[in-house]
Amino acid sequence: MLYIVIPVFNRRAYTRACLLSLREQTRADFRIIVVDDGSTDGTDVMLTNEFPEVEVVTGDGKLFWTAGVNAGIRRALTHEASRLLTLNNDVLVPPDFVENMLLWADRRPDALLGALELDAATGQPIYGGERVNWRNNTSQYLLAELPETRRHGLHPVTYLPGRGLLIPLRVIQEIGLFDEQRLPHYLADYDYTSVARQHGFPVFCNYDAPLSTYPDESGQQQTRRHRSFRGYYQHLFGIRGGGNLRNFTHFALRNCPPRYMPYYLLNGYARRLVGYFLH
Incomplete structure (x- = not known):
């Protein structure tokens, strides 16, 4: 069973929109765990009243992204999850998102899969993965290299963000969870997927599974x-x-x-x- 883990802290409207988009999926064989890290804007009441199908894990406001995701994954593992998908609350997914993620996950069962990111305001692609040249600290951004005719299927990358990241259970069994001690917020997702790749797990951006983001709303x-x-x-x-x-x-x-x-x-x-x- 696929478990989707979404860490949240306030921004109730984003969380509602994200969960509503997940309700419209063409495949329903997944469960959702929201890790509410001490929200003070009524997120807890909204989750209880509007989304009874969502399992909620509560935090004390000190989890940040990495520990929040890990808390959700730990809960999912108690339910014998076979795949995990980390998702930020400020994203919207099209109805076939889960279907296209699972389609490729079945074909590449040991691979970590990320999502093609679109700007929610314009619908234009803004991030499709990158390949790092460690020698000179530069990146080859796939969107700049791939013609539109090739923007489909899986493309190998160096690492992936956690905004829509599918992780097979075997990866967690081999390398553990995200590094919440040394990377409590930023870079934990890039680190995790890069380490997984070093352990022999393929890392791909899935161009058949886009999601929409709000780039101007990031903390940076x-x-x-x-x-x-x-x-x-x-x-x-x-x-x-x-x-x-x-x-x-x-x-x-x-x-x-x-x-x-x-x-x-x-x-x-x-x-x-x-x-x-x-x-």
């Missing part, structure tokens, strides 16, 4: 939109900071080949130190 974009010294500090050192130096260091040490490590680290630090002011 909002921090950069209102630049300040405090925002810069949070960018580099805060748990939700997209440029968190400690998180980046841990990610690099676990994933970058040793011979490329010095340049990768120096280049990455420089990008994070100045990138806050450039975007």
Whole structure:
């Protein structure tokens, strides 16, 4: 059985819209677990009254993304889940999303599968995976390389975000859960999928299973939109900071080949130190 795990903290309207889109799926052989990490906007009441089919795991407001996802996965494992799919609450999925994820999961049962991301406002593709060149810390973004005639099926990538990530049970049995101790929020998804790939599990972006996102609503974009010294500090050192130096260091040490490590680290630090002011 597929279990969909959605960590949430407030933003009730996004959660409602996401869950309503999941109700419209052409396949219904899945269950949903929402991890509500201490929301104060009535999310708990909405879930109880409007979505009785959803199982809720509650947190104390200190889980952040990684521990929230892990809490949901642990609950799913008690129900003998055979596949897990992590999903953010600020996404919308088309009716055939689960069907097309499971179709490819049946064909590639050991693979981790991510989703093609569309801008919810325009419907245009905005992220279709990337392949990293560790030597010079650059990425080949597949959307820039693939003509529209090839934007279907599976395409191998270096890592994947957790906004729509299907994980076979065997992966969890071999490498465990996400690293909530060292990567409590950002980079935990990229780290997990990269580590899985190093253990021999294929990692693909599934172009047949798009979902819609709101790119301007991410924490990184909002921090950069209102630049300040405090925002810069949070960018580099805060748990939700997209440029968190400690998180980046841990990610690099676990994933970058040793011979490329010095340049990768120096280049990455420089990008994070100045990138806050450039975007």
